[in-house]
Amino acid sequence: MPQNKSSKPAERLIKKYPNRRLYDTQTSAYITLSDIKQLVLDNAVFRVVDAKSGDDLTRSILLQIILEEESGGVPMFSATALAQIIRFYGHAMQGVMGTFLEQNIQILMDIQDRMADQSQDVYQQHFGPEAWAQLMNLQTPALQNMMNSYLEQSRNVFVQMQDQMQDQTRNLFTGFPFPGQPPAGSKKKP
Structure with missing residues (x-):
C-alpha cells in the first residue's frame, strides 16, 4: 500500500x-x-x-x-557551554531550557534550509560542487552574525519579560508587609 x-x-x-x-x-x-x-x-x-x-x-x-x-x-560545545547546560539540571528553569534549545535549534535549521534553497537555485546553475562548498563556507560568518543578533534580541526580550513579571509580582503583593520593602503606598527615597 x-x-x-x-x-x-x-x-x-x-x-x-x-x-x-x-x-x-x-x-x-x-x-x-x-x-x-x-x-x-x-x-x-x-x-x-x-x-x-x-x-x-x-x-x-x-x-x-x-x-x-x-x-x-571539531567539538560543537565548549567546556563552558557544557558546564552551563549541566547547571540547568535540577534548576527551576530546567524544563524551559530544554524547550528553548529545541526551538532555537529548529529555527537555526529552518534558516539554514532556507538559505541553502535560495543559494542553490541561484548559484548551483553556474558553479560546480567545489565552488558551491566554498560559497556555503563564506556564508557561515554571516549566519553566525545573524544568530548572534537573534540571540541578543532574545536576551533583551527575556530581560523585559522578567522585569514585567517582577513588577506584576510586586503589584500583586503590595498589601503584604515584607522585610526590607517599603509599606504599601510609600515611595522609596532616592
Missing part, C-alpha cells in the same frame, strides 16, 4: 541487547552507532529499545553519538 505524504512514516525499531549490540528489526541485521547516526542524518523515524525490558533507550543512544562526535574532530 503506497504511503501518502500526509501520513507519518513507520517507526523503525532498533533493539539493544545486553552485549551492547544493536539490532535493526527492519533490515534484520546488527548495526552500529554510525548506522544510527546515518538514520538521524536521513531524518528516519526510529526508536531504540532495550531488548529485554522494552525500555526506550533512544535518548541514551543519541547522547552516545553526540559524545563520540564531541570527542573526535
Whole structure:
C-alpha cells in the first residue's frame, strides 16, 4: 500500500541487547552507532529499545553519538557551554531550557534550509560542487552574525519579560508587609 505524504512514516525499531549490540528489526541485521547516526542524518523515524525490558533507550543512544562526535574532530560545545547546560539540571528553569534549545535549534535549521534553497537555485546553475562548498563556507560568518543578533534580541526580550513579571509580582503583593520593602503606598527615597 503506497504511503501518502500526509501520513507519518513507520517507526523503525532498533533493539539493544545486553552485549551492547544493536539490532535493526527492519533490515534484520546488527548495526552500529554510525548506522544510527546515518538514520538521524536521513531524518528516519526510529526508536531504540532495550531488548529485554522494552525500555526506550533512544535518548541514551543519541547522547552516545553526540559524545563520540564531541570527542573526535571539531567539538560543537565548549567546556563552558557544557558546564552551563549541566547547571540547568535540577534548576527551576530546567524544563524551559530544554524547550528553548529545541526551538532555537529548529529555527537555526529552518534558516539554514532556507538559505541553502535560495543559494542553490541561484548559484548551483553556474558553479560546480567545489565552488558551491566554498560559497556555503563564506556564508557561515554571516549566519553566525545573524544568530548572534537573534540571540541578543532574545536576551533583551527575556530581560523585559522578567522585569514585567517582577513588577506584576510586586503589584500583586503590595498589601503584604515584607522585610526590607517599603509599606504599601510609600515611595522609596532616592
